[in-house]
Amino acid sequence: MPSDPAVPTPGGDLTSFVVVAADSGPLLEECVASVLAADAVVELVLVDNASGDGSIERVLGAHADDARMRLLRNPANLGFGPACNRGAAVARGDVFVFLNPDCIAPRDLATRLRAALATDPRLGVLGVQVTDPHGAPARGNRRREPTLRRAMVTLSGLSRLESRWPALQGVEAPAAEHDGLETVEAVSGACLVLPRAAFERVGGFDEGYFLHAEDLDLCRRVRDAGFRVAIDPRVRVAHAQGTSSRSRPLFVARHKHRSLWRYFTKFDPAARNPLLRAVVFAGIWAHFVAQAPLLALRGRRRAAR
Incomplete structure (x- = not known):
């Protein structure tokens, strides 16, 4: 039965969706419509990071009368994590879906x-497929702690040999053989519960991250707090x-490169070694500099269309 479009009652059984927009294009309308079509009691907190592409206005034109949606407008692009925090601060549900x-x-x-969360009170983060x-599974659904060693194994391509040599574990983790909840170290930030x-x-x-790796950071801190991080591949x-x-x-x-550096210095024991720290810093920004000309050209081409 579709949700009542009246203002949701705060507290139990209310699921709060937080969606952050930043010039997100026409798919934002589809995203909002899909959330508001839920068969459960939901609210949607739409946080706008100063979009200028008209997407917010189109959403308001279609859903302004739906009391389940609230819009927060930021005067500038604050980044993904800070915008999520602002959305969560006004959300009224007992479950957050970013x-x-x-x-x-x-x-x-x-x-x-909610059914998956109810199976284990220790669940602190739940991911989905x-x-x-x-319909093809995306990368990053199941991730391990991105230590320096695992990152190097992944970048070198040696992680493809993990099934034969478990010591060559990369950042991506394989799916479990069973069909239920899988305990993992981190899940995709595209749908974070x-x-x-x-x-x-x-x-x-x-909020020290502007974009990227804030999901890895959150999963790490949730695990450190004694909660379980898991994925439900059936969803x-x-x-x-x-x-x-x-x-x-x-x-x-x-x-993205700035966030990788922040995560490394915050959590990886290798960052305590001054030499390794310097090498990683140089490697991260050398990689960015090498990519920059092609990325700048790609951006100009898209802007010219």
Whole structure:
């Protein structure tokens, strides 16, 4: 039965979706419509990071009368994590779903997520099987702690040999053989689900990240707080990956490299070695510099269309 479009009652059984938009294009309308079509009691907090592409106005034109949706406008692009925190601060549900603006939520998503959370009170983060628009599983659904060693194994391609030599574990983790909840170290940030209690226990997203790696950081701190991080592969969410960032690839890449450096210095024991720290810093920014000309050209081509 569809949700009552009246203002949701705060507290139990209310699932709060937080969607952050930043020039997110036409898929934002589809994302919002899919959330509001839920078969459970939901609210949607739409946080706008100063979009100028008309997407917010189109959403308001279609859903301004739906009391389940609230819009927060930021005067500038604050970044993903800070915007999520602002959305969570006004959300009224006992479960938060942080959903990318280029994801489409199935009608039963909230119902199935709450059922999964109810199976284990220790669940602090729940992920889903994020897929591309054609249904193929996306990368990053199951991730390990991205230590320096694992990152190097992944970059070298040696992680493809993990099934034969377990010592060559990379950042990506294989799927479990069973069909139930899988305990993992980190899940995809495209659809990130947390009980309010766990989110508040760790203080939400680390606002030192502007874009990328804030999901890894959150999963790490949730695990450190004694909660379980898991994925339910039976729940699927389609994601048109990168829709919001394709028009500004250099901007996104710069923040991605900055976030990788922050995560490394915050959590990796290797960062305590001054020599390794210097080598990693040089490697991260050398990689960015090598990419920059092609990314800048790509951005100019998209802007000219």
